[in-house]
Amino acid sequence: MQHFTDYCFFEGHTSEEELAEFVAERVPPGFEARRPRQGEAINTFYEDELAFPISHFEVGLRLPLWPEIRQILKYYGVVPAQLNSNAIAMMVVFASYLRQERIEFNLTVFRKLFSYKATPDGVAYFGGSLIKVREIANKHHTWMTKIAFIKGDLCNITYSPQQKGEEVYRPPAVSGNDAELHKYFLHKDFEVAFLRRGLDALPPVLPGEGMLFPHLVELA
Template sequence: MCPAFQRHCFFEGNTSEAELAEFVGDHVSPGFEARRPREGEAINSFYDDKLAFPISHFEVGLRLPLWPEIRQILKYYGAVPAQLNPNVIAMMVAFASFLRRELIEFNLTVFRKLFSYKATPDDVTYFMGLMIKVREIANKHHNWMTKIAFIKGDLGNIPFSPQQKAEEVYRPLTVSGNDSDLHKFFLHKGFEVAFL
């Protein structure tokens, strides 16, 4: 577990009924349910069958059901969506989108080589990487923790609470063989994804 994340006093969600209805209409697929936070619930409240998602994550490309690439990244790092700011989600979606467009199979080793995983003292996490440029995100989601929805449905066995990961997760990787070729491909091919 990440006790700092659980101790941290995030803003309590103040999602209105109208905002929830708009969110459900735009982003919640059949088979999923969403509800507003109840009194006293915050972005770091956890349940066995529901997970908190900042609504802003869906504004930068996150979709339900979660893409396999996104689930794999979340499971590997033991991160929950509430730990990740919208720019992190945008990078993950952009990387997966680019691979899909180029018909390249997702590769977690190369993702780890291109992006370094960092955590702030309160265990809000982010990725550092120079290979993805995402347009039209800027800093408009500076209050991303205040609008949340609890979602129930097939979330692909991603963690329901942050997991403490072993030290080797954060160590720099070496790549070889096909992984090395794919890594070189990205080093020589910057790309840009625009979210409309």
């Protein structure tokens, strides 16, 4: 058992009924979910399972974890329970919009749009973006309190306790197509309803299969 900080988060007060509803709606075959045991908290995880705030799935997180989401988590060395629901929504909105427009995922542009912030107690979030993801923060301000521990193929998502380099916190420079895509996204204003329209039907865009995106700039 490991703890990603010494700070004790709120324990997840998830009832049997809430867990059963969550499993029926959000947990696909091949994954198992359980309630936190006595003494377990959001900053507790085991080798083969992770703690997930249930509210993360209400803003678009899916199992199996999308490859775009895995790439972001692995780059920053965080697990889903460290990110608030607004941060999860930002990740999902960006990835799902690229899927809808058939554009290959771009971690550099994501980093430019959403600056990574970390607090001393181990919680992380994204800030500084001009993309608006509305109607989320107020609803999910208690995102830590309902937790499920999930076991399954989590693609070796682990917390990296090592000190992160400054490049993680510093937005990257962008040029060429990256700069054009970044410019396009600066003017987007996303409704949360976007997350509820056909999200599960959006396939990933494999490397080399994505469309070039100058047409998006023309439509902006």
